[in-house]
Structures are given as C-alpha cells and as structure tokens.
Amino acid sequence: MAKKQIAAAQFITTATGDRLAVIPEAEYQRMLEALEERADEESVSAYKQRLADGEEELMPAEFADRIIKGESAIRVWREFRAMTAHELAEKAEISAGFLSQIERGERDGSFETIKKIATALEISVDDIC
Template identity: 60%
Template sequence: MVKPDIITTPSGDRLAILPLAEYERLVDAAEMTADVAAYDEFHRRLSSGTEELIPAAFADRIIDGESKIKVWREFRNLSARELAAKAGISAAFLSQIESGARDGSFDTIKKIAAALGITVDELA
C-alpha cells in the first residue's frame, strides 16, 4: 500500500492524496467487498428457505412477457383450479387474469401471490 501525502486545507480539513492507481485499487476492493456481502446475504436467504431459484426456462418465459401468474402456477405444479381454490377466486376469473382479459384488484393479486408462496412484487 502506498502511503498518501496528507495536506491540510485552509479550512482545516485534512486530505489524503494518493496515486490514481492506488485509489482505483481501493475502489475495486470496496466493490468486491460489497459483491461478496451481497452474495453471502443471498446464500443465507437461500439456505434458510426465504429465497429460491427458478429454472432459466421459467425465468425466460417471464422475460418474454408471458403471464407471471401462469408461469409461477406452472412452476409450482398447480392447475388453474387448484390455484384459484387456494386464492379463493373462481377458476374462470384466474383464467381471465392469466390471459390478460381482466386485471385483478390488488387484493386479488395479493391472494394469488400468497397462494403461490411469493410476494406481490414478484407478480408486478
């Protein structure tokens, strides 16, 4: 590590001056530390069951614009009737929401999310 030059400004602030390469090394190290912390937090959540991974095929369907509710329903191996019953709505209404023919109210989407074991944000 390079020892920085220390200067004092007219207002009394002490500043460290160091070579740009050393500054960039410190920034890279800080970013790496943040990345490791984010990885560790994700791994902790995954191990505790509060986070899950979904296969790329399901994620790709969501990215391609398919109904998130339908994709999550199929990922959970639920029929439309099963999900509708768990959410307390009719299968016909669920079908209309999945197809985009109707929008569900926030309360309905909350019920569907809870029945799927996910957050409302994952359906947004």
C-alpha cells in the first residue's frame, strides 16, 4: 500500500513563544485514524501474547451468545467447564441449592460467594457480574 503524501505544515509562534504546527483538518483526521489503528494492532498483539501464555482463553460463540442473551453467566461458565451444579457448589463451598437459586436469579450471592464461585470456575468476578 502506497503511503499518502503528508501535507506541508505551517508553523506559527504564539505570543508566549510556543511553536505550533498547523495542518489541514483532513491530515489531522488521517493521523488520528493511523494512531487508533496502531493502538488496535498493539492491543491485538498483546491479547495474542496473553492467549499464548495461557493468561486468556477463548469461549465458543455458542456459550458467549447465551450470556449476551441474558442467561446466567455462572450457569454458562459452569457448563462451559463441563461441571455439574453439585461439583461447582462443592468446589465453591456452598450448597447446591443456593447455587441453583443464584443461577436462576432467585437469590443474589454476597461478593464473597460470587468470588468463591469465580475462583472455582477459574475466572474473574468480572466474568460473571
């Protein structure tokens, strides 16, 4: 891809002695877009590295879509992890009945309970809140 010719800048000096570059607005917008694209590329690169290092994981769309549609994130993550409610409850040190009520939205767990569930699922609290 050929590089676009950069427009010539006009330089002015303010009354306080600051030297400013004046460029056409279209050139300014092009520079902003280039910076945003570079930031996006760096973010993707960093994510790929975290994924390669095992610090990130991918969830299939079928599971992510269920969360997006409003299904209990705890239930979806539990099923993604191929755990039964009893297994998760035991690992989180709560009753299976209480976990079931949380998954159905009938009860809210305390922050400590949610933290235990997240730890048992090996995810962050943000992933289920």
